[in-house]
Amino acid sequence: MQSWVDWLDLRLDYRLIRSRISNRILPNGPGWVYTSASCLLWLLVIQCITGLLLMATYCPSMTSAWASVHFIDQSSAGRFLRGIHHYASHAMIILFGVHVLRVLCTGAYRAPRELVWITGLLLFPMMIVWTVTGNPLSVSQKGIAQIQVEGNILGSTPVFGPFLRRLLFGGEDIGSLTLTRLYFLHVGLLPVLVGGLCFIHLQQVVKHSPFRLPDDTEPTSTPELLTYWPYQSVRNMISLAIIIGIISFFAWKDGAPLYAPADPNLAFSPRPEWYFRWLFELRRHFSGNTEFIATMVIPTAFLLGFMAAPFVDRIRSHWLAVACRLVIVVACLGGWSWLTMISFLQDGQDPEYLAETAEFEKLSARALELAKTEPITEKGAIELLRRDPQTQGPRLFARHCLSCHSHSGPKTPVLVASEPSAPNLYGIGTVDWITGFLDSERIASDDYFGRTKFREGDMVQHIQGLFADDGKEDSAVKNQKIHAMAIALAVEAQTEGSDSPDAAKGRELIKSSGGCTDCHRFHDQGELGTAPDLTGYASSSWLKQLISKPSDTRFYGDRNDRMPEFVADQGHPELNLLSSQELDLLIQWLREPRTAMP
């Protein structure tokens, strides 16, 4: 055994290398303040390992990325690993800050360790870019919106801006190449650059540390001369264990977040991650052409200023030097915290931002809920929400209908038109909705015909003549009639189940004493051309035809008030206001809005 080890050592010289590393002697001996460096290194190793494992499943394509990340999360081990990878990236940024400040405080950057300091500082922006390129890889709405803004920031750099932006995006805009480029940076270029810098950094650390030879005896009496291994290492491992414990706790409890898949048709107010909040806040104070001062000049100036520390720090007096360094540390930390705090406070007071964030959280939860039951097709996860009436209904309604119609009821987020000029469509086709229509008071209210040109038309007069309280007929009998007719029409709308005696009675009323068929067609009775068809009233196909062409003879003909033709031209779908899929989603939601979300 011994001979083999000797044989190896003769060739590799590993004993000397090992003793250079593990028999190092730290200034003032081992201590807790030195643990930040080692924790950073081991977190980096953990990031590389977890990252490699994630790479084995992740797919960097705009259509598949979200689905593959969701797929990773389906295995509890995968979810845990992704959680570790996510939270460790945040932990590394915190630790990096701590480490830099520690080195600054103790003045450990002084000669001959200038290169340790400079390579260390260069690692910081790389680390940031590393996390920034990692966040959009899931192709979530948040990640893509963030990289969009980050790309624009890059683009606003004078002279080279547009070129750099194009380089990052792989074109004018975010597209397939963007994700490939981000992936390349994240798992290819940055690991190589960071690895190289880390090597120089560590080589310099070791080179400039005093060490004891392997055969030296241990000086137990002087703690300052204790070696790195195991006296510093045990402290490092205790710190690391605590940090990894915290990270694992969050990774196990929450996993890494997975937000709603990116949809280029949606607007979203991205906020940078917490470590960039100071920059976000700083940017508020610059605008337009001077923005690059906040985003480029100031951070670069800070970095260069710090790098110059070993060369400008020539203060002889020990205490003055300590005081200067402390002032710098406190100023940096204070300025950073101040800007960060203002940014969060401002958002916390902005009701529109809070509402949008809450809505986005719901959207993300909905996407995950849908992914549990719905398959993700080759069109990608984006289709989960695009095919979901609950998600699309309110949006389509807000875009196409809300300028005239409201949609407000007890069980749904209220969509109220600012100047309603058409019926409130909440619950259209249900017994309640039709009952309101037939009510002599309510038909002329804002919820029905009150703001249309039919306000004083034949229909309103007919209903009022039929059902207004004139003292001749008992109101209970009238209400029974209204109820029966409403049920009969709800059966047409297929919101009411199979036939009941009420429905039969209602149908009879519609055809006879209700006088409906004088103007409306109802199955085999009445004519088209004077009022909308009551056959299949408010059913899916009826609504589809009405919305497509309200001025069709089956509906309002030339009496149509203001409603546009949403599907005017079957032959040219691209010229219609609504695609046939959109129309289906809107109708599905209108007929079933109960669990709707905004």
Next chain:
Amino acid sequence: MNRRELLEWVSRGLAAGVAALVGLPGISFFLGGTQQQSSAESQFSRLVKVKDLIPGRPTMVPVMGQKLDAWILSDRQAIGRVWLVREADGSLETGPAKQTVRALSSICPHMGCQVQLQSGGKNFVCPCHRASFGVGGQQLPDPKNGDRNIAPRDLDELECRLVCDDETGDNWVEIKYEKFRTGLDHRVAGV
């Protein structure tokens, strides 16, 4: 030059040649390999009928077109969005000459987010940094920011014309979609 120097230079030259053989195409590939095109730019695309726009109320309309995204060609992809604002007095019956529709790019000139219509429909606001614009696209003072608008310029107005379709007699809005660089106080085409 002695023999030693000659060999040194030959070695260096050959090494540089090998490096250039891989490096130059590498750099050219990495810096140049970007491909995105969309068909609707620099030509008029037909968006909506004038009568479908409600006077005085801005409507967001996607500009559809064919888009080549690196190696994927997609048909009918939204290549951009515009806000169409029909002047409040334009009546339905008059011909194209009597009506006015303005087209504003939905891209905020500040950082490129999508501007939204403020509830109430009286002005646009960008969700990112709350830059606000009137329905005509002009910058509005921001009271929260000392009356200074964070956007460097007004919303970009796009070339817009009204065309009468001879077959159906409908008046259509057509626009020429363009993108402009963000973050500048004047318009520069491109991204």
